[in-house]
Amino acid sequence: MAIFGQILLWIGFLGGSLACVSRLENKDDKWSTIPWGIYAAGAAVGIVGVVLIRIDKSQKSQASADSESDFETVRDSLQIVAQRIVELDEKLDEMTCEDVLEYIDEQCVPPCADFADGRHVLVNRFGTSVFAAVMTEFASGERYMNRAWSASADGYVDEVEKSVRYARTFFDAAVAELTKANQPQT
Amino acid sequence: MRAGPSIKHMHGDYPEFTWVAILVGWAIGIVLTISVAYASLMLGFSIEGSELAAILGWGILRGVLRRTSIVENNINQTIASAVNGASSGIMFSVPALLILSQQERFSELADINQPLLILAAITGCIVGLCFVIPLRKQMIDFDRLAYPGGIAVATILKSPGAGVRKAVLLLGGVGIAAVCQLCVLRFMGSDHDWPAGEAFGLPPMLNIVFYISIMTVGVGYLSGKGGFWFGAGGFFCYFVLSPILSQFAGADVASLTNEPETMRGTLYRPTGIGMLIGAALGGIAAALPMILSALGSLRGASDRSGGDVAKKDELPIWLLYLMIFIGSLMMLWIAWSVAGGELSVARAVLMTLLGVGWIWVAGVIVAECIGRTNWSPLSGMTLIAVTLLIFAIKDGTDTITTIKVSMIVGAAVCLAISQASDIMLDLKSGYLIGGVPRRQQIAQFIGTWIGPLIVVWLMFLLHQANIESGGIGLGSEALPAPQAQALAATIEGIVTGDVPAYRYTAGAGMGLLLAVSGLGGIGVLVGLGFYMPFSIVLTYTFGNLLRVLSDATAGKRFGYDVGVPIAAGLIVGEALVNVGNAVYQIFFTG
Known part of the structure; x- marks a missing residue:
């Protein structure tokens, strides 16, 4: 689960980061420079990854034998x-x-x-x-x-x-x- | 204890917080401050004062005054670097007002209330220290951040007792760095970048350029694998994002990927600033239970095992909170006074809250960045501070008042952040040599107020002297003040609304995502990798790799015993040559 979470986190981060830097400033409407739809999708995938990483971490700490x-x-x-x-x-x-x-x-x-x-x-x-x-x-x-x-x-x-x-x-x-x-x- | 063959026994108190340490610290600090402030104004770069202060203190305290206390020299270097902390903070920011005033529409900016400016700077220094001191426990005791500069200072301080072998390694590192840096200056001049990618025919978008600085290798070595994510941030930009953008982005961005420095300035740096902010806020939220535990243990120090000893080791937290409160009131009064009645009380309050709040957030960011990598995003954090302050008041008053108040409060914030990183570095040195944190914290307060007095005096003296000799003052060819010129241009942009707030916001979201991932500290480091020139990141990563390789092949003990003194020597050696070069450039070249 942790590996899957990591993969999702980095895919989400990649998508979000690409959205951050994919366009030069739109002088007429600066806030539309960022493609917010793609950005939100990337962030959502990343958040799922974070949730999976945290669940895995919590399970591991409960099963402390390892x-x-x-x-x-x-x-x-x-x-x-x-x-x-x-x-x-x-x-x-x-x-x-x-x-x-x-x-x-x-x-x-x-x-x-x-x-x-x-x-x-x-x-x-x-x-x-x-x-x-x-x-x-x-x-x-x-x-x-x-x-x-x-x-x-x-x-x-x-x-x-x-x-x-x-x-x-x-x-x-x-x-x-x-x-x-x-x-x-x- | 029995008498030994080489160390002479002494009885009584171990000299630490002494008048000699204070006076020598002030003297070294004043000399350093004048030198570094002048160099910052002329050349646009700053020099870290702690290592130099430790070496000079070593010579004066041990060599001239025949004093033999490692912890006393630590207090000396703490005071000296606290004095010096104002040099770059003021010289990179306040001259922007005088430079802007050379335009007719901004001419009123030249009328600066100097006592208020000094008071604002001193208040900023004190508030910055009060915010960051309670984080010592979290960052140094719990997180054990590396603070490579702090390790270098501790290595210098400990050299009298570390044995001949370690002293030779330290001096060997100094010698190697000095020779390397002299070669770099001789053959490369002020441009330290080696375009290796171009030499090997690699695509320009990969930005394979090495910053030729053996000190940077040393810093990377001392950070070890803890600095890995800093490098990862840079590689992510130029090895992942740029190639993708070159294929799939619009023509304008795709063509820009072949100009990596423009790409960084336009896209990666603003995103990195946003990431740093988001990661810091997320990091504070994620580490809140630990921070609260650390604060709790500060409050409950007297209930601990060490009882009185533990209690005497730290400044009381109520005193720090009280000083923050008084400092905030002072800042409010300064903002209102500088505006001369042109600003409503509500706006002044909003500005103060933003300024003081930002000191805390930026103090955390900078202290963590310095702790993990030895680099501080001070200019980026100051830029955000000035932007926030301008936006807080620009609708409530005229442009001149907006710029004047924002710059003076912004300079206070800049100094606060600078002091926050300086004291954390010093406290790390103190930890490694067994200094008492409370004494170092008091030493920092004893030193911090002198810097603003000297630097503000020096700045106006040079400005006035240049005008009287027929020049235009700061910003002229004789007094270029390159960092302040850049800030002045940015302020003009901010006043006209030209700020990439959308990119800061988007970057902040990504920083927040990494900060809450549970992978400790990576948000700030990846953000810093976006922010910094990749040439520095590459050279730093080389140092990281050397540490990982030496730990894997020769063992960690080798790293501590051999690698650390050499790496510390590399930092010291290059710093010394840079100071010598600055003196040479100022006094012996046209």
Whole structure:
């Protein structure tokens, strides 16, 4: 259904776009420059395509089994980055600023990128409000992780400790939001 | 923490929002603004200030003042680029009034109330910022738009800690871009287009012309596959629509397909402007639940896990709403005052509502376009603003008042849109280096009011000096102001009713269709593909393809570690050469 919807959408868009650019301006009656009948037909076909795409999307998000593995990848990435930030916080006393830079680059950035790449699974599965709640915490966590990196590069050790602590709080909150949303409804 | 071999430990607060950052930001911003405003007036193109401000800040803060804070330099570049945001906004719009005034029937337009113009510009800047700041969460935290320029700035800011390898890659990119751009300027002059299609004997309608700019390749690389639909919009015009029209359209349009630039100016560009508007409105409607969630999380920041930290990270939303309200009242008063009693209060209210409403819509469009492609349809959005404003009042007053009020409020809208895109780019850099958004937002307000003062002063100074030396002022051979000349010609057309509103409307319907399709963001990107010259689209798409290929063959990690610093260097290198070239052209050539 999605493919058929896509085909109709693009046929409709092609028809409508052709109507938009098929004539030079009619100086006597400018609004008659556009062949509105053809334009409306194109738009109507496109709208049918959009409806089919949306129905298909809605059916897929209800039958969420097909996105289970994607969801697990996203959830695992978030848990990995949260866990690694906890480890960073606990090992901070023994680390140098150079170690922190390397740890964030090597251990934390890749799972953050994986989570961010797959984040739209959360919209399909839980809706926009859960997505917003998780992403708000995740983004704050990632920003404080980036701040810890900058402070390490500049040697401000108190700020490194503070930023890692904040990042830990936010990433933990993101995991908690996701866990809460994923619990079976009673 | 243990002491390491190379990074010296420091204790205490991490310098971020400091007096040094503010003063250096103002100083760099003023120098940049004068240079860029003058270049905009003489050459008709603008230069993005953020990268230059970051590099200059790097040199002054680290090299001269021996300060060592990445986030402090970020505040410096935020302030400097906020000051510079007024350069092109004013120089592309307001001189149109002075150019029109050279015609006898419009001579009264020369009588511009300068304090009101400055006040309108500053009000526009503030309203634009207040509208777009609450969208940070949506566009940067949730949608994670690329903002290639923001990545380039962050790469510069982070270079002290990124290690020798990344610094070498960044500098390598700068060097490659500098050499390439010098070659382009030496061998191609100001025309950067290479007609590859013509060289290979391909039909002219396909418009295979490459914009020779390695910066554009870098921007495409940083956008990655997220910018694909931008290219698709351009290809759709010249590879699908033009061939069909050449066969099935009337003789006039069929013959026009062999003149792709005329085709773009007459048909594709107005349709693209309409698409951008329709897609933006549809996108706002489609993303409304997410926008509301983002606003909700801003309002409920103190209830979140981080409590006080989260609350202190953002400016309070009530303050932004209050500033929009006060700004709107100010705009109303300015419109009424500029008209000098020639405009009814009802018309002034209508004009203000349209102007302020358009700031929000156009701010969203431009912030999204910059976020996905690094290109801003600023001139198209300003054109729509001026058109809307003229239509709102033209039946209620005379032509002179109509043009004067519309242009001054239109300039305010133009600056608002310009500031909206600038702050989003800066906030992206801030996100990547861990800056506190609230501090950056305050920094932007601290910088934004200075630009209009400087640029308006500079504009009238140059105009007057030229007249006193026997010239006609702005628009003369010595001060060509090419963008403002184009706007002046367009305004004349609008006043006489020569506006392709029918094509804007039809394009808006198509943009709306794509926006509600559920394929995130494609309406705006396809519309931008219609709007922009295809030469830029082609070169940009080449950058997209390079990223896709490098991700597929060398892995995403290679892209982040190697590709991004080189691409950022390409942007910086070409920008530096362009500034040098502008200085050379202004001071060393006839």
